[in-house]
Amino acid sequence: MAPRQLPDRLLTALLLAGLTFAAGAQDKPDDIRLPDLGSSANALISPQEAQDYGAMMLQQMRALDMVVNDPLLDDYINDLGFRLVANSAKPKDHFAFFIARDPVINAFSAPGGYIGINSGLITITRSEDELAAVMAHEIGHITQNHLQRAYESAKKDTPLMALVALGAIAAGGVAGGQAAAAALIGGQGVLMQKEINFTRKDEAEADRTGIQTLAKSGFDPNAMAGFFQRMEDVMSADAGGVDVPSLLLDHPVTAQRISDAKARATALIAAQKEQPSGNLLDKSSWSRQTAPIAYVKDPTTLLAPSHQAGQEPSTYLLMRERVRVLSDDAYRMSTYYSSLLARSDGSYDTLENHYGYALALTRSDQGSKAIEQLQPLLGKYPGSLVLRLAMADARLQAGQRAAALDIYAALNTQSPRNKAIGVAYANALTLGGSKAQAAQAADMLRPMLEDTDEPDLFTAYARASERAGDAVRAGEAYAQASYLSGRPFDAMEQLKTLLKRNDLDYYARARIQAHIADLTPLVMELRKRRISTDDNPDGSGQFASPSGTRMGMVRGESEP
Secondary structure (H helix, E strand, O other): OOOOOOOOOHHHHHHHHHOOEEOOOOOOOOOOOOOOOOOHHHHHOOHHHHHHHHHHHHHHHHHOOOEOOOHHHHHHHHHHHHHHHOOOOOOOOOOEEEEEOOOOOOEEEEHHHEEEEEHHHHHHOOOHHHHHHHHHHHHHHHHOOHHHHHHHHHHOOOHHHHHHHHHHOOOOOHHHHHHHHHHHOOOOOOOEEOOOOOOHHHHHHHHHHHHHHHHHOOOOOOHHHHHHHHHHHHHHHOOOOOOOOHHHHHOOOOHHHHHHHHHHHHHHHHHHHHOOOOOOOOHHHHHHHOOOOOOOOOHHHHHOOOOOOOOOOOHHHHHHHHHHHHOOOHHHHHHHHHHHHOOOOOOOOOHHHHHHHHHHHHHOOOHHHHHHHHHHHHHHOOOOHHHHHHHHHHHHHOOOHHHHHHHHHHHHHHOOOOHHHHHHHHHHHHOOOOHHHHHHHHHHHHHHHHHOOOHHHHHHHHHHHHHHOOHHHHHHHHHHHHHHOOOHHHHHHHHHHHHOOOOOOHHHHHHHHHHHHHHHHHHHHHHHOOOOEOOEOOOOOOOEOOOOOEOOOOOOOOOO
C-alpha cells in the first residue's frame, strides 16, 4: 500500500506541476519533426518522470473532485481503453484512463499515457464506436509523441516555460487540458496559459493512427469521421446561437480532414473484406503444431461465444447513463429521467433510461422506487451483473440489508476480484454489521489493494479494518487514500501519528516507516517549492522528520 518510490526524478515533474503559467506552441505545419528516439524532450523528462507527473495530475484532480470515482466506470473505461491500446502502435507503453467530471464535450491526454474523457463527451456519444474513436485519437497523440514534439516547439522560444508544455497542454484538448493543469496548482486560481495548438500534421497523424487502432480493435472505422461530422453539424445548424463544442476548438475540423478520415476508413474496410473470415483453426493440424493443453480436445470450441445474443444488455448504454447520473446532482437527475419516461410517445422508454432513473433514485434516498424500476429489467436480463449490482444497492438503501447482502454475496462468488462488487459488498458488511462481518469485508478487499490507485477502495478497506478492530491497518489505509486523493501532507501526518502508537509490532512499524520514507521526498519538495495542494493551500506546509528532527511547521501548530 506504499506510494510509488519518489526519487530525484520527481523534481522535474514537481517543477511542471508548480509553475502557474504556460507558453503557446505556434501552429507550424511545416516544422521539421524530430525522431522518436534520442530527442532532447526524452532527455529532459524520462518516461518514468512523465508517468510520475501524470499520476500527480490525477491525484490533484481527485483532490478537487474533478474525477468521477466509481469502480464500475473505472473498469469499463479502462477495459475499453486497453482494448484499443492492445492494437495501437505502442501496446507495451503505460496508459491509464479516467473520466473527468466536466460537462464540456472534450477529451485530453497528459504525460505518462494518462487520458481523460470528460463526462460531457461520454453522454453525448450515440454508440461505443464513437466513444472508442475519440479515445483512439487521444491514444494516437500519445503513441506519436505529440506531447514531446509540442515541448520541442515551445523550447525554441522559452526554455523554462517550455517545461509547462508537457503538462499544461492536453493532446488536442485545451479545455480539458486547462482543467487538468489548473488542478495541478491545487486551486490557486485559474491557470493563466496561452492556447497551445498541435499542428495540422499532428492532428492528421492522430486521425490516421487512431482509425487504424479503431479498426484493428473491432470498431467501426467510420465512427471518428462520423462523430466529428455530427459535432460540426450541431455547430453549423445555428452559428449565432450554438456554442462551439470545445472538442472542435481543440481538434479543428475541416471538410478535408473529415474527407480524409472517411477515405482511410473506406480503405481499411476494403482491406478487412480481403482477409479470411470464420474459424481458421484446423483441429488435426493444431495438435501437431502446438504444445498440448490439458483438457482441451477441440480448440475450435474455445471460440464459441460465451453469451447468446440478447442475454446481456448493452454495457456501453448502461455506463453512459451511469456517467450522466454520477457526474450530476442526484435529485436533478431523478427529475430528468422521470420527465423523459413520462413522455406519451414512449420514445424514451428504454432500458438504459430506467437504469439511469434507478441509479438517481437510489442516490437520492429513494431505494424503494428504484427497486420498482429495476425489477422489470432484471426480469428480462436476470444474469446482468450491472443490473444485479444496482438492485443490491437499491435494496440496501431501502433498508432491505439481508436481501442486499445475499445479492452481493452471490455476485462476489461469481466475480471474486471485481472491485465494484468488492467495494459495495464490503461497505454493506461494514456499515451496520458485526465485527465479524467487518473482518470478512477487510479480508475480501485486502487482495484488491495490491495493484490499484483508487482511493475509494482503500477507504472501504480502512473502514472495514477499523470496525474489525485493526486500527493500525485502518490508519495505513486511510493515509494511502489521502495520498491517492491528492493530500500528501494529510497522509504524512496520519502516518506519523500511527508511528507513535505503543502497540505496534515489528512488522507494522517497518511498514509505516517505509511508507513515510517513500512519501518524505515528495512532501519536502512540495514544501520547498511552495506548491499548493488541497491539504496545504498556501504551499507552506512543513513537517517533522520520522526521527523527530524539526523540518518546519505543520499546519495548525505554532512555532516552538
